Amino acid sequence: RKEVEQDPGPFNVPEGATVAFNCTYSNSASQSFFWYRQDCRKEPKLLMSVYSSGNEDGRFTAQLNRASQYISLLIRDSKLSDSATYLCVVNLRNTGFQKLVFGTGTRLLVSP
Amino acid sequence: GAVVSQHPSRVICKSGTSVKIECRSLDFQATTMFWYRQFPKQSLMLMATSNEGSKATYEQGVEKDKFLINHASLTLSTLTVTSAHPEDSSFYICSASKGAGTGRETQYFGPGTRLLVL
Numbered sequence: 001r002k003e004v005e006q007d008p009g010p011f012n013v014p015e016g017a018t019v020a021f022n023c024t025y026s027n028s029a030s031q032s033f034f035w036y037r038q039d040c041r042k043e044p045k046l047l048m049s050v051y052s053s054g055n056e057d058g059r060f061t062a063q064l065n066r067a068s069q070y071i072s073l074l075i076r077d078s079k080l081s082d083s084a085t086y087l088c089v090v091n092l093r094n095t096g097f098q099k100l101v102f103g104t105g106t107r108l109l110v111s112p
Numbered sequence: 113g114a115v116v117s118q119h120p121s122r123v124i125c126k127s128g129t130s131v132k133i134e135c136r137s138l139d140f141q142a143t144t145m146f147w148y149r150q151f152p153k154q155s156l157m158l159m160a161t162s163n164e165g166s167k168a169t170y171e172q173g174v175e176k177d178k179f180l181i182n183h184a185s186l187t188l189s190t191l192t193v194t195s196a197h198p199e200d201s202s203f204y205i206c207s208a209s210k211g212a213g214t215g216r217e218t219q220y221f222g223p224g225t226r227l228l229v230l
Contacts, residue, residue: 045221097146098146
């Protein structure tokens with residue numbers, strides 16, 4: 001079983017739509033969680049950290065369910081510029097250096 | 113800011129040669145740098161963690177004698193792929209952390225280096 005699993009998509013949505021991505025992780029000892037976005041052939045960029053209480057940053061809302069080992073990302077009012085691959089990322093280590101484990105990503109295509 | 117650069121951005125080399133990739137933090141001091149690689153249609157995989165002034169810590173399955181890492185200063189880490197073979201062709205990405213590289217700290221990623229070994 002993969003340590004971080006995501007639906008690869010692609011999710012094709014029109015501008016203005018709301019879209020949600022899910023992710024599951026296998027290691028219950030995982031300590032911190034992130035969503036990154038990666039544009040084609042570019043480096044990943046941090047979108048937001050994910051906290052147990054849920055957190056929101058503008059049009060983006062992230063949720064964490066530790067009991068189910070499930071992370072979600074909700075994008076409201078999609079923009080064309082949101083088209084990218086969204087990577088679910090888990091830090092496996094609770095002490096010492098981070099070990100970030102990346103999912104393979106969910107591809108989002110926002111069309112006019 | 114938190115800008116990380118990599119050089120070169122792409123390299124093509126013959127099988128058996130060695131390739132050095134540089135990772136620099138341009139506007140901050142990076143105590144800890146991380147090296148990843150990404151094969152096509154696969155996820156980023158951590159190769160090693162490098163801490164300034166000490167030996168790198170390699171992930172299981174990554175040969176330390178093949179992937180030499182040097183973190184000589186707080187702004188520069190290098191990865192040398194020794195005796196490169198076609199199966200080493202990949203996208204190599206570094207990241208840097210302003211702090212110790214633990215917990216929830218943000219890793220800032222470089223733009224990556226595409227290596228093609230013929």
